[in-house]
Amino acid sequence: MRENMIEVKELIKKYGDVTAVDKISFQVKKGEIFGLIGPNGAGKTTTLRVLSTLLKISEGEVLIDGCDLDKESAEIRKKISYLPEDAGAYKNLTGREYLRFIAEFFDGKVLASKMVKKGVDIADLDKKIDDKIDTYSKGMKRRLLVGRTFMINPKLAILDEPTSGLDVINAREIRQLIKEYAGAGTTILLSSHNMLEVDFLCERISLIDDGKIVESGSPKGLKNKYDAENIEEVFTKVVR
Amino acid sequence: MRSKGLLNITRKEIKELLTPSTIVPVLVIALFFASMGNIMGGFQEEVEEKPVIGIVNEDSGEHSKTVMSVLEEKSEMVYNGTDRELGSKYVEEKGGTALLIIPENFSNKIDDGETGYIMVRWFMKGMGVMDTVSSGVVEGLIEEINREVSATLIERETHLPSSHLQRPILKEESTIIQERELEDISPSILGGLMSSQSIMIPIITMMLIMMAGGTIISSMGMEKEDKTLETLLTLPIKRSSIVVGKLVGAAVVGLIMALIYMLGFGFYMQTLEVSDMHLADYGLALSLSDYILVGISLFTALLAGLALSLLLGTFAKNYKSAQTLLFPVTALALIPMFVFMFTDIGNLPTVLQGVMYAIPFSHPIIAMRGLMFDNYTIVFGGILYSTIFSIVMIALVTKIFDSDKLVTGSMSKKGGLIDKLSR
Ligand SMILES: Nc1ncnc2c1ncn2[C@@H]1O[C@H](COP(=O)(O)OP(=O)(O)OP(=O)(O)O)[C@@H](O)[C@H]1O
Ligand SMILES: [Mg+2]
Numbered sequence: 001m002r003e004n005m006i007e008v009k010e011l012i013k014k015y016g017d018v019t020a021v022d023k024i025s026f027q028v029k030k031g032e033i034f035g036l037i038g039p040n041g042a043g044k045t046t047t048l049r050v051l052s053t054l055l056k057i058s059e060g061e062v063l064i065d066g067c068d069l070d071k072e073s074a075e076i077r078k079k080i081s082y083l084p085e086d087a088g089a090y091k092n093l094t095g096r097e098y099l100r101f102i103a104e105f106f107d108g109k110v111l112a113s114k115m116v117k118k119g120v121d122i123a124d125l126d127k128k129i130d131d132k133i134d135t136y137s138k139g140m141k142r143r144l145l146v147g148r149t150f151m152i153n154p155k156l157a158i159l160d161e162p163t164s165g166l167d168v169i170n171a172r173e174i175r176q177l178i179k180e181y182a183g184a185g186t187t188i189l190l191s192s193h194n195m196l197e198v199d200f201l202c203e204r205i206s207l208i209d210d211g212k213i214v215e216s217g218s219p220k221g222l223k224n225k226y227d228a229e230n231i232e233e234v235f236t237k238v239v240r
Numbered sequence: 241m242r243s244k245g246l247l248n249i250t251r252k253e254i255k256e257l258l259t260p261s262t263i264v265p266v267l268v269i270a271l272f273f274a275s276m277g278n279i280m281g282g283f284q285e286e287v288e289e290k291p292v293i294g295i296v297n298e299d300s301g302e303h304s305k306t307v308m309s310v311l312e313e314k315s316e317m318v319y320n321g322t323d324r325e326l327g328s329k330y331v332e333e334k335g336g337t338a339l340l341i342i343p344e345n346f347s348n349k350i351d352d353g354e355t356g357y358i359m360v361r362w363f364m365k366g367m368g369v370m371d372t373v374s375s376g377v378v379e380g381l382i383e384e385i386n387r388e389v390s391a392t393l394i395e396r397e398t399h400l401p402s403s404h405l406q407r408p409i410l411k412e413e414s415t416i417i418q419e420r421e422l423e424d425i426s427p428s429i430l431g432g433l434m435s436s437q438s439i440m441i442p443i444i445t446m447m448l449i450m451m452a453g454g455t456i457i458s459s460m461g462m463e464k465e466d467k468t469l470e471t472l473l474t475l476p477i478k479r480s481s482i483v484v485g486k487l488v489g490a491a492v493v494g495l496i497m498a499l500i501y502m503l504g505f506g507f508y509m510q511t512l513e514v515s516d517m518h519l520a521d522y523g524l525a526l527s528l529s530d531y532i533l534v535g536i537s538l539f540t541a542l543l544a545g546l547a548l549s550l551l552l553g554t555f556a557k558n559y560k561s562a563q564t565l566l567f568p569v570t571a572l573a574l575i576p577m578f579v580f581m582f583t584d585i586g587n588l589p590t591v592l593q594g595v596m597y598a599i600p601f602s603h604p605i606i607a608m609r610g611l612m613f614d615n616y617t618i619v620f621g622g623i624l625y626s627t628i629f630s631i632v633m634i635a636l637v638t639k640i641f642d643s644d645k646l647v648t649g650s651m652s653k654k655g656g657l658i659d660k661l662s663r
């Protein structure tokens with residue numbers, strides 16, 4: 001049996017009086033691709049932000065690679081790489097400069113250069129990598145950020161809607177990348193609206209609605225259980 | 241149809257522009273100017289009011305009687321006697337402008353064709369523009385005395401030289417400021433000599449705080465607008481390092497800008513330096529170590545301003561709201577500049593003194609003036625205060641960086657005042 005990279009136990013996250021995440025529990029195994037699926041406002045982003053040390057836990061417990069999220073956030077930040085939904089990069093830098101800026105938080109000069117090289121390869125922006133980020137299209141910016149996410153060889157990559165707003169080709173390429181890196185040992189936790197994407201990528205998924213996990217399992221298992229053609233159908237059946 | 245569209249868009253624009261964040265700054269500035277008007281009105285009264293003086297008349301001749309009659313009519317005499325020291329004490333206690341001494345044989349000398357000297361001991365309260373106003377009024381009175389005595393002499397048809405007839409009286413003056421007596425100089429000339437210092441430091445301080453503060457607040461606004469902050473906060477770097485990094489970056493930029501300003505201003509001042517008198521002649525010039533102290537004072541004030549700006553910047557939602565949030569910093573930088581251009585801290589009412597001491601940006605100005613008179617306590621006190629102020633602000637900012645606020649953007653769910661202002 002594989003060890004768990006993520007263990008979430010009865011996690012609650014409140015914004016003031018609003019309970020955005022309501023006592024959810026799930027585990028993600030090392031090397032697994034795990035998807036959080038749910039409608040708008042379900043609490044996906046909130047969950048991912050908590051796991052990436054941006055928001056404090058209201059109640060419950062989270063372990064990431066054995067570290068307690070509440071007490072060892074500094075340790076956890078060394079292991080993870082977070083790709084926020086509609087994230088940006090510093091406009092006045094070039095793509096390469098941005099990658100270098102990030103890489104230097106992780107390692108010495110020599111290793112940082114290696115990281116940057118890897119990031120440049122992943123982003124695959126050709127000459128544009130030395131242009132100002134200001135001039136990038138949405139898709140190019142996303143590729144750069146995906147490069148940034150994976151270049152540091154994180155133990156855990158947390159991706160919030162990694163392909164939203166991208167054209168078919170770009171989305172496909174990014175999915176391919178995610179699969180590749182999971183194969184190379186990175187654990188991946190992602191959120192998505194795109195049921196096809198989830199079906200293609202994830203080994204296991206959790207359906208989240210109104211802050212609660214309403215169903216979990218492998219895409220195949222869930223399709224069988226609900227006698228559904230695809231995850232979209234599963235989703236409608238569960239939520240209804 | 242067309243006018244309907246116009247109305248619609250106009251209404252939307254007005255609604256968008258008339259928010260608390262645009263109105264409050266205007267209100268505060270209006271209030272500030274209204275109260276400035278009051279303060280200035282006070283100075284205006286001072287100009288119109290009779291100047292407070294003391295007089296020691298050691299002469300019994302006719303001309304000293306003319307002097308006395310002019311002064312009795314046009315000034316408020318708080319001392320009229322024969323003891324110079326006692327007279328000085330009285331004038332100083334009453335916040336008066338000058339002690340005038342008419343020496344023995346004043347009238348005889350004038351009648352004999354010699355210049356009659358009135359000895360004037362000026363009491364200068366500060367280095368602001370307003371602190372030389374009342375001495376100007378007294379100088380006017382002495383001119384008037386000159387005209388009257390001159391008229392008396394001309395009426396007598398004596399054979400004295402005409403230059404003497406026109407100007408029978410001169411002043412022999414000294415100025416007492418901060419318990420120091422400076423010979424042969426009047427407050428207005430001294431004020432002119434000091435103006436380079438007393439105006440340059442307030443302006444530079446204000447510019448520096450506004451520029452550097454603006455840089456750091458915008459940088460926070462940009463981080464939020466470009467959605468780079470979330471990534472930054474998940475990187476393996478201490479929150480305090482992010483805070484200090486931002487501060488030091490802005491401080492360096494601020495100091496470079498300050499240097500450029502100082503060079504420019506220095507050249508400007510040089511071209512204005514026409515008189516061949518120098519502060520050094522009166523022991524008021526600053527030594528190199530004094531300038532270093534002013535520099536340190538300026539730096540700690542800058543740090544305090546940056547830390548305050550960063551604190552405000554954490555409330556920014558985007559670049560535009562960051563600009564609005566800069567306003568309190570701008571106001572805090574402008575107030576000491578205006579006030580200290582007019583007067584010194586010692587001449588303000590106690591409450592206002594407290595306010596000025598509480599604003600970190602006052603301290604470089606106070607330090608500069610304090611150092612001219614070797615008042616080191618006030619200088620080190622200011623440096624200490626600004627340092628503590630900065631540390632408290634940095635601690636607060638680090639705390640905010642370590643909480644949910646930076647990402648969720650709101651202090652409370654209903655949205656407090658700062659929330660409304662940063663919209
Ligand atoms: N900063 C905030 N302050 C208050 N409530 C918030 C805040 N951010 C999110 N919420 C609320 O928390 C709930 C979950 O939001 P969240 O952003 O996690 O949803 P999501 O699943 O990511 O949705 P989407 O698919 O639209 O991105 C929503 O009800 C939302 O209104
Ligand atoms: Mg979301």
